[in-house]
Amino acid sequence: MNMDDFRFTEEHEWVYMEDGVAVMGISDYACEELGDIVFVELPEVGDAVQQKDAIGTIEAVKTVADLFSPVSGEVVEVNGDIVDDPGLIKESPFEEGWFLKIKAEDGSELDDMLDFKQYKEFIGK
Amino acid sequence: MxxxxxxxxxxxxxxxxxxxxxxxxxxxxxxxxxxxxxxxxxxxxxxxxxxxxxxxxxxxxxxxxxxxxxxxxxxxxxxxxxxxxxxxxxxxxxxxxxxxxxxxxxxxxxxxxxxxxxxxxxxxxxxxxxxxxxxxxxxxxxxxxxxxxxxxxxxxxxxxxxxxxxxxxxxxxxxxxxxxxxxxxxxxxxxxxxxxxxxxxxxxxxxxxxxxxxxxxxxxxxxxxxxxxxxxxxxxxxxxxxxxxxxxxxxxxxxxxxxxxxxxxxxxxxxxxxxxxxxxxxPERKLIGLEMTDKGIPRQGFDIYTGGEKVGRITSGTFSPTLRKPLAMALIKRSVSRKIKDFEIDVRGKMKNAKRIKLPFYPGRVKD
Structure with missing residues (x-):
């Protein structure tokens, strides 16, 4: 995967478009900040989600974080692997640790997001 | 600081x-x-x-x-x-x-x-x-x-x-x-x-x-x-x-x-x-141990219910790294019978089931 295709939210979700479907997850920085992730609660296939809405939760040993939808649309796939093994998220945040695939209503929602370089600046790396 | x-x-x-x-x-x-x-x-x-x-x-x-x-x-x-x-x-x-x-x-x-x-x-x-x-x-x-x-x-x-x-x-x-x-x-x-x-x-x-x-x-x-x-x-x-x-x-x-x-x-x-x-x-309350039977992590401050009645709150809760499951300690009303094992925890607005288990969760090996 080419990092140039990734867009980031200020809530540390990443997203890229693949044939009208937004693939999303959380950044390595988010994983680092959360610490050991032990449980994720995700929406179900078929659920309608709105951009910026809290659509799930990420539970780490110490903290809990909301998962925000980066786009509006319909959930078409949920990564069951991270539900069974949340450790996968930190091991491979940008590939195997993806969270959801969302059939986006409007792909232009990504236009206002940070690109990889801007995101790195945003987190001060 | x-x-x-x-x-x-x-x-x-x-x-x-x-x-x-x-x-x-x-x-x-x-x-x-x-x-x-x-x-x-x-x-x-x-x-x-x-x-x-x-x-x-x-x-x-x-x-x-x-x-x-x-x-x-x-x-x-x-x-x-x-x-x-x-x-x-x-x-x-x-x-x-x-x-x-x-x-x-x-x-x-x-x-x-x-x-x-x-x-x-x-x-x-x-x-x-x-x-x-x-x-x-x-x-x-x-x-x-x-x-x-x-x-x-x-x-x-x-x-x-x-x-x-x-x-x-x-x-x-x-x-x-x-x-x-x-x-x-x-x-x-x-x-x-x-x-x-x-x-x-x-x-x-x-x-x-x-x-x-x-x-x-x-x-x-x-x-x-x-x-x-x-x-x-x-x-x-x-x-x-x-x-x-x-x-x-x-x-x-x-x-x-x-x-x-x-x-x-x-x-x-x-x-x-x-x-x-x-x-x-x-005393009015007692400290008990809880294990989640539904998915979710109980955290400090979450309310606990049994039989529809609010009976206490979580004092500490986390995913136990040794026992590999979400556990909690909770202070509940003393009047709740020892026989009652099933509780519900309000996890950010969603009711999740939990059952009472013995404390401590881990026996300890301090005298080894």
């Missing part, structure tokens, strides 16, 4: 620093679960220099200590320690403490970072004329060496070379002192992890050298520095109370499974009258 003498060491070893009770402390270095497992299986090093040390001296120091705390310091031999709480007149807990009996005229109390100034003021306020209460916290650093290999590590350390025999003989809740560069160092067989372990108190000026040496000697046993995150999950599994969670000024020791540290047959102590009364009429 206060920093311990080891602050720079923590930052250099990748410690994620957070504000804890006014101190910049490492919450973790390599990850809470990794550090937790290291302590359960090998040995971990904790900087606990933020803890407060308050010394009580004077001919009647022992008598005063027994007036100030609920456990019996008099029942200890010199060189022994007890866990205790210090209560208000109404039985509410001001702090939980370790009381070190050096002699009948010198008792050392070790208090939580968040509470030691309050405890110092409280003790100074109730002290008799011939009692000296001294806050030694600023000058004393503390390293907790915890885990099944803790003794092996300390035996190899420079600090303990002259006292190896004494160290090997040291039983649980006993301590001894040694002079290092002419200054007093205390080594006690105590801890807050449920594992065999030691706590080493020394002058702040000596602590960097000791930490470096412990880390160096611990290398071959894969020792790791461990932060406050692992300290919390370890104590939680072992069923130890944490101030601000299971216990606080509104909670009595009789509610928090701490009746064993309240010696109601002592002549007099602060809070005795209220606690005697409470024991007679039964």
């Amino acid at each position: 206060k920093k311990t003498a080891l602050y720079k060491k923590h930052v250099d070893s990748g410690g994620k620093m957070v504000d804890f009770a006014g101190f910049m402390m490492p919450v973790s270095y390599t990850g809470i679960v990794n550090e937790h497992e290291t302590v359960r299986e090998k040995v971990g090093l904790f900087d606990v220099s933020h803890m407060g040390e308050i010394e009580i001296t004077g001919d009647r120091a022992l008598e005063f200590a027994d007036y100030a705390v609920t456990n019996s310091v008099e029942a200890l031999d010199n060189g022994r320690i007890c866990y205790t709480v210090c209560c208000r007149n109404d039985g509410g807990i001001l702090d939980d403490l370790l009381a070190y009996r050096f002699s009948s005229d010198r008792i050392l109390l070790v208090a939580n970072a968040a509470n030691y100034q309050k405890i110092y003021r409280h003790l100074s306020g109730i002290a008799w004329d011939d009692i000296e209460v001294t806050d030694r916290s600023a000058g004393i650093g503390q390293i907790a060496v915890q885990g099944p290999l803790s003794l092996d590590l300390l035996l190899r350390s420079d600090l303990c070379t002259p006292v190896r025999d004494q160290l090997e003989e040291l039983d649980y809740y006993h301590f001894f002192t040694l002079l290092n560069d002419g200054e007093e160092v205390i080594i006690s067989r105590t801890g807050y992890t449920g594992e065999k372990g030691y706590e080493v108190y020394m002058p702040e000026g000596q602590i960097i050298r000791a930490w470096e040496d412990f880390m160096e000697k611990g290398k071959e046993m894969e020792a790791l520095p461990a932060g406050l995150g692992a300290r919390d999950t370890l104590r939680f599994e072992a069923g130890y109370c944490l101030y601000g969670h299971e216990i606080d000024e509104e909670t009595s020791p009789l509610e928090a499974r701490l009746s064993w540290v309240v010696k109601l047959d002592k002549e007099d102590f602060v809070g005795k009258e209220a606690l005697v009364e409470q024991k007679k009429n039964k």
Whole structure:
């Protein structure tokens, strides 16, 4: 995967478009900040989600974080692997640790997001 | 913000620093679960220099200590320690403490970072004329060496070379002192992890050298520095109370499974009258263990229900790294029957099922 295709939210979700479907997850920085992730609660296939809405939760040993939808649309796939093994998220945040695939209503929602370089600046790396 | 003498060491070893009770402390270095497992299986090093040390001296120091705390310091031999709480007149807990009996005229109390100034003021306020209460916290650093290999590590350390025999003989809740560069160092067989372990108190000026040496000697046993995150999950599994969670000024020791540290047959102590009364009429709440049967992590403050009635709240909850499941401690109404096993927890607006299980979650191996 080419990092140039990734867009980031200020809530540390990443997203890229693949044939009208937004693939999303959380950044390595988010994983680092959360610490050991032990449980994720995700929406179900078929659920309608709105951009910026809290659509799930990420539970780490110490903290809990909301998962925000980066786009509006319909959930078409949920990564069951991270539900069974949340450790996968930190091991491979940008590939195997993806969270959801969302059939986006409007792909232009990504236009206002940070690109990889801007995101790195945003987190001060 | 206060920093311990080891602050720079923590930052250099990748410690994620957070504000804890006014101190910049490492919450973790390599990850809470990794550090937790290291302590359960090998040995971990904790900087606990933020803890407060308050010394009580004077001919009647022992008598005063027994007036100030609920456990019996008099029942200890010199060189022994007890866990205790210090209560208000109404039985509410001001702090939980370790009381070190050096002699009948010198008792050392070790208090939580968040509470030691309050405890110092409280003790100074109730002290008799011939009692000296001294806050030694600023000058004393503390390293907790915890885990099944803790003794092996300390035996190899420079600090303990002259006292190896004494160290090997040291039983649980006993301590001894040694002079290092002419200054007093205390080594006690105590801890807050449920594992065999030691706590080493020394002058702040000596602590960097000791930490470096412990880390160096611990290398071959894969020792790791461990932060406050692992300290919390370890104590939680072992069923130890944490101030601000299971216990606080509104909670009595009789509610928090701490009746064993309240010696109601002592002549007099602060809070005795209220606690005697409470024991007679039964305290309002009790501390229980819960295991989630639905998915979700119970956290402090979440409400608990049974039969549609709100009966209490979670005091600590997390994913237990050792038992690999979400667990919680909770204070619930005493009137809830022992036979009731099923509860519901309000996890951010969603009701999730949980069942009552025995405390502690992890039996502990402190006497190994």
